[in-house]
Amino acid sequence: MGPLPLDVPVPGASFSDLLEIVGASPVFSIPEGATAPSAPEGTTVLALRYPNGVVIAGDRRVTEGNLVAHRRIRKVFPADHYSAIAIAGTAGLAIDMVKLFQVELEHYEKIEGIRLSLEGKASFLARLVRNQLPLAFQGLVVVPLFAGYDERLEFGRVYSFDVVGGRYEEIDFGSTGSGSRLARSYLRTAYEDDLTGDDAARLAVQALVSASQEDTATGGPDLRRGIFPNVVRIDSDGVEELPDNVIAPIAESALETIR
Amino acid sequence: MTIPFYVAPEQLVRDKAEFARKGIARGRSIVGVDYSGGVLLLGENPSTALHKISEVYDRIAFAGVGKYNEFETLRKAGIRQADLMGYLYSRDDVTAMGLATAFAQTLGMIFTRDPKPFEVEVLIAEISEDGDEHRLFRISYDGTLYDERNFVAIGGKAEQLTEALEELWHEGMSLEEAFTAGVESFRRVEGRESEGWEAAVLDDSNGRRAFRRLDVDQFTEV
Numbered sequence: 001m002g003p004l005p006l007d008v009p010v011p012g013a014s015f016s017d018l019l020e021i022v023g024a025s026p027v028f029s030i031p032e033g034a035t036a037p038s039a040p041e042g043t044t045v046l047a048l049r050y051p052n053g054v055v056i057a058g059d060r061r062v063t064e065g066n067l068v069a070h071r072r073i074r075k076v077f078p079a080d081h082y083s084a085i086a087i088a089g090t091a092g093l094a095i096d097m098v099k100l101f102q103v104e105l106e107h108y109e110k111i112e113g114i115r116l117s118l119e120g121k122a123s124f125l126a127r128l129v130r131n132q133l134p135l136a137f138q139g140l141v142v143v144p145l146f147a148g149y150d151e152r153l154e155f156g157r158v159y160s161f162d163v164v165g166g167r168y169e170e171i172d173f174g175s176t177g178s179g180s181r182l183a184r185s186y187l188r189t190a191y192e193d194d195l196t197g198d199d200a201a202r203l204a205v206q207a208l209v210s211a212s213q214e215d216t217a218t219g220g221p222d223l224r225r226g227i228f229p230n231v232v233r234i235d236s237d238g239v240e241e242l243p244d245n246v247i248a249p250i251a252e253s254a255l256e257t258i259r
Numbered sequence: 260m261t262i263p264f265y266v267a268p269e270q271l272v273r274d275k276a277e278f279a280r281k282g283i284a285r286g287r288s289i290v291g292v293d294y295s296g297g298v299l300l301l302g303e304n305p306s307t308a309l310h311k312i313s314e315v316y317d318r319i320a321f322a323g324v325g326k327y328n329e330f331e332t333l334r335k336a337g338i339r340q341a342d343l344m345g346y347l348y349s350r351d352d353v354t355a356m357g358l359a360t361a362f363a364q365t366l367g368m369i370f371t372r373d374p375k376p377f378e379v380e381v382l383i384a385e386i387s388e389d390g391d392e393h394r395l396f397r398i399s400y401d402g403t404l405y406d407e408r409n410f411v412a413i414g415g416k417a418e419q420l421t422e423a424l425e426e427l428w429h430e431g432m433s434l435e436e437a438f439t440a441g442v443e444s445f446r447r448v449e450g451r452e453s454e455g456w457e458a459a460v461l462d463d464s465n466g467r468r469a470f471r472r473l474d475v476d477q478f479t480e481v
Contacts, residue, residue, distance in 0.1 A: 002364070003364040003365045003368060004333065004339075004361050004365045005336055005343070006332065006333075006365055015346070018342075018343065019343070019346070022343065024346075024347060099346070100346070103342055103345070103346050106342070106468075107339075107342045110313065110314050110315070110342075111338055113310060113313070
């Protein structure tokens with residue numbers, strides 16, 4: 001390790017700005033008319049609110065064209081103590097975006113001594129998506145989903161995004177990825193205003209199972225291999241990843257009842 | 260044309276050192292105390308807004324004494340360095356040893372190169388993955404790096420505090436005992452009650468990010 005970066009003219013507490021200044025952020029120069037190589041793509045993720053918090057979940061499949069590239073990838077990640085991010089789209093780029101986002105939130109918190117507001121985190125994520133815009137034109141699209149517990153307003157919030165970095169707050173649920181419409185139409189009929197955290201987790205898994213029945217890019221629970229959706233719950237106590245032994249019975253009963 | 264006065268390098272270094280020491284002596288000291296399961300950082304600090312102790316990385320903490328704006332600059336630079344390393348390589352590649360060396364190099368360079376040295380002393384603490392092994396590094400205003408064991412003190416009263424802690428510290432202390440020992444060392448040295456404490460721990464029970472600020476009132480009541 002060399003001497004500390006003391007003279008770095010970082011304007012604020014942003015880690016990604018720091019990366020840019022030290023020349024460590026990726027630079028894309030794509031020749032005119034080039035076509036993107038096919039890269040594995042992550043598929044369905046969703047988030048839904050309940051009175052005390054929010055649940056965010058995703059299937060485990062990554063596809064490359066009509067092939068299954070990976071069966072047990074993770075698409076839902078805790079971002080900090082009170083928020084989580086889920087990703088759909090080009091997996092390699094998306095996972096890197098998650099890593100940068102996580103470091104950014106922690107970096108800000110350490111430098112400033114206080115966490116960003118939930119709104120602030122969502123805005124920053126929108127900026128990360130917008131930075132990918134040149135790649136989106138090449139077909140390498142990353143669209144995250146963001147959910148968290150607002151410490152100041154004391155309720156859970158869900159933000160969805162579009163490919164140009166548009167940010168939209170959802171009042172009940174949101175989803176993104178290939179099976180997102182199917183998951184949403186399931187939630188549209190099953191969603192209720194007075195859900196508990198457990199209800200919300202169950203609904204999330206059911207919606208993913210439902211999507212996996214129609215969309216081949218969405219991986220359903222794989223009982224033989226022991227692969228289950230990732231579910232993260234966030235409330236006033238913070239972020240909690242639900243373990244497989246909690247998800248497995250929910251997934252099994254969802255598979256049993258579905259037609 | 261004016262001819263600049265010749266100042267012998269010995270004189271220059273002595274003057275700078277004296278200047279820095281005086282500046283540091285004006286501020287309040289901080290101690291680091293090992294206990295079973297973690298490291299306690301404790302200092303007198305009447306302000307609840309301006310911190311002298313801070314999280315740097317997963318298992319690494321920083322404390323600074325002396326001129327606030329100067330150790331704050333160092334603290335931020337340390338966090339930037341740590342986060343950069345951890346992002347570009349792996350979180351495991353960020354170590355207190357590496358950071359302490361970087362702080363030492365930086366302070367050493369400023370001391371020799373700049374007309375005015377930094378009036379600060381810095382403490383870097385780390386607990387290992389299993390929480391058993393603790394490291395305490397002290398870096399002085401001229402960049403000298405000390406590797407300390409069991410307890411450490413920085414600031415104008417460092418020497419007296421270390422002497423007091425030598426009597427008060429023993430192996431296998433609990434956090435409460437470490438806190439009491441820390442408070443007692445200040446009481447002995449300062450000979451008065453503190454106007455307020457700032458305290459934080461690196462504790463194995465806190466998960467990946469081991470740093471946690473302590474609610475001091477909870478401890479002082481006991």
